[in-house]
Amino acid sequence: MFEKTIKSKRIYKGRMIGMRDDTVQMATGRISHREICEHPGAVAVVAITDKKEVVLIRQFRKPAEKVLYEIPAGLFEKGEAYKAAAKRELREETGFVSKKIKHLTSIYTTPGYSTELLHIFLATGLELTEQSYEEDEHIEVEVVPIKKAAKMIIDKKIVDGKTIVGILMANKILTPTYISPLLRGRKRGGGK
Numbered sequence: 001m002f003e004k005t006i007k008s009k010r011i012y013k014g015r016m017i018g019m020r021d022d023t024v025q026m027a028t029g030r031i032s033h034r035e036i037c038e039h040p041g042a043v044a045v046v047a048i049t050d051k052k053e054v055v056l057i058r059q060f061r062k063p064a065e066k067v068l069y070e071i072p073a074g075l076f077e078k079g080e081a082y083k084a085a086a087k088r089e090l091r092e093e094t095g096f097v098s099k100k101i102k103h104l105t106s107i108y109t110t111p112g113y114s115t116e117l118l119h120i121f122l123a124t125g126l127e128l129t130e131q132s133y134e135e136d137e138h139i140e141v142e143v144v145p146i147k148k149a150a151k152m153i154i155d156k157k158i159v160d161g162k163t164i165v166g167i168l169m170a171n172k173i174l175t176p177t178y179i180s181p182l183l184r185g186r187k188r189g190g191g192k
Contacts, residue, residue, distance in 0.1 A: 001027055003034070016040070016075065039116035043086040044073035046104065046166040047096055047123040052174055054149045054167060055094050055126070056158075058140045069142070069158045071166045073118070086121040092132050094141050099125030104169050109161060120166045122173070146171050 003024040012019040018038035025031055047055035056069050072093040076085035083101055091097050101123045109116045133139045144152070150171045152158045158167070 003027070003032075006031070011035075035113060037110075037114040037116075039114050040075055041115075041117045041119070042073055042075050043082055043089060044071050044118055044120045044162045044166055045086045045090045045098075045101070045123050046071050046120065046170040047090055047094065047098065047126055048146065048170060048174065049126050049143065050124075052146050053143045054146045054170065055090075055096055056142045056144060056149065056163070057093055058142060059138060068160050069152065069163065070160045071120075071163045073162060082119045083121065086119070086123070090123055091129065092134075093137075093139050095129050095131040096123075096126045097129055098123035099127070104166065107162070107165060118162055120162065120169070122166075122170055146174060 003026055006023045006025055008023075009021045010018070011021055016039075020036050020038060022034045022036055023031065024034055049055070055072070057072055058067050058069055060066070061068050072090050074085070074089040074093070076082060077088075080088075083103070086101060087098060101121050104120045104122050106117055106119045108114075109118050131139070131141070146167070149158065149167050153164050153167060158164060
């Protein structure tokens with residue numbers, strides 16, 4: 001199943017992402033093309049308060065053309081460790097600092113066309129300080145019970161992939177019996 005890269009053509013290089021067109025030889029011998037978005041990778045943080053609330057952010061996302069609920073996330077700076085980046089992004093976007101942070105998982109966000117590997121962390125022992133997000137961002141913080149956040153996923157109020165993965169993993173760790181009844185009560189076929 002492995003595809004051998006025969007040649008790679010740079011299409012675009014921006015401040016955050018790049019685009020390339022790879023000519024590949026498939027295992028069958030057939031030649032094909034793969035358009036690839038080059039992404040440096042990122043971190044995301046499921047921040048949980050002592051009251052089992054999850055810290056969400058709301059911001060307008062131009063590609064989706066709507067305001068989305070998300071967990072804090074962002075790129076790591078050159079030479080920065082993943083855990084340090086997660087702590088920094090949490091503080092910048094929400095104003096919370098964490099006494100304890102641990103790696104939950106790493107996921108490819110869209111492996112069909114992107115190289116982005118996202119490292120998701122669980123942060124606890126939170127203390128509120130001050131937000132310091134970037135000038136080109138507008139972020140609102142909302143703290144909700146983790147059970148409510150899990151229901152927001154079921155109700156399609158949270159549709160961001162990293163946020164769904166992070167909340168469901170944290171929910172399973174913190175309240176292992178909650179989400180299963182919600183999923184069992186849903187009709188098959190994606191209906192309400």
